[in-house]
Amino acid sequence: MTQEVLEGKREIEGQIPERRPEPGELERRREAASEPAAGGRLPVWRCRVCGYLAAREKPPRECPICKASADRFEPFPLPGGPTFPVWRCRVCGYLAAREKPPRECPICKASADRFEPFSL
Ligand SMILES: [Zn+2]
Ligand SMILES: [Zn+2]
Incomplete structure (x- = not known):
């Protein structure tokens, strides 16, 4: 494993707590929540x-x-x-x-x- 990879990994990990929902993502999540459960009635x-x-x-x-x-x-x-x-x-x-x-x-x-x- 090279230093670069380790640094890259740290960078990715560091981004997770900073990640904010993209515009529209909350809406999509709400939509997903209102979806019928699997096996439920689909349109x-x-x-x-x-x-x-x-x-x-x-x-x-x-x-x-x-x-x-x-x-x-x-x-x-x-x-x-x-x-x-x-x-x-x-x-x-x-x-x-x-x-x-x-x-x-x-x-x-x-x-x-x-x-x-x-x-x-
Ligand atoms: Zn047929
Ligand atoms: Zn057709």
């Missing part, structure tokens, strides 16, 4: 383009199915908004909220007749 996000559903804290950055960006996602069901039937692929469990089941499952390629109505 469901719907891709307005393809009907893809994702149950998670925030909408995905990009729809894994149609590549639409996060701003194309809306909470599902929209409070007071239009709602869509949910379709479940009986082969792989893929869920899509849209008027009609997809012609083909984007995950396993099963045809529309393998979809069944599903209630969340």
Whole structure:
């Protein structure tokens, strides 16, 4: 171990007590505190383009199915908004909220007749 490394280590340790929360960090912590515990109820996000559903804290950055960006996602069901039937692929469990089941499952390629109505 060289003197430089030891000094570097001391420097890092010395920084810890001085570290102040960055702007916005407290807010983020509050947000984290209000998150439901694991296994709790997560919001469901719907891709307005393809009907893809994702149950998670925030909408995905990009729809894994149609590549639409996060701003194309809306909470599902929209409070007071239009709602869509949910379709479940009986082969792989893929869920899509849209008027009609997809012609083909984007995950396993099963045809529309393998979809069944599903209630969340
Ligand atoms: Zn999509
Ligand atoms: Zn499928």
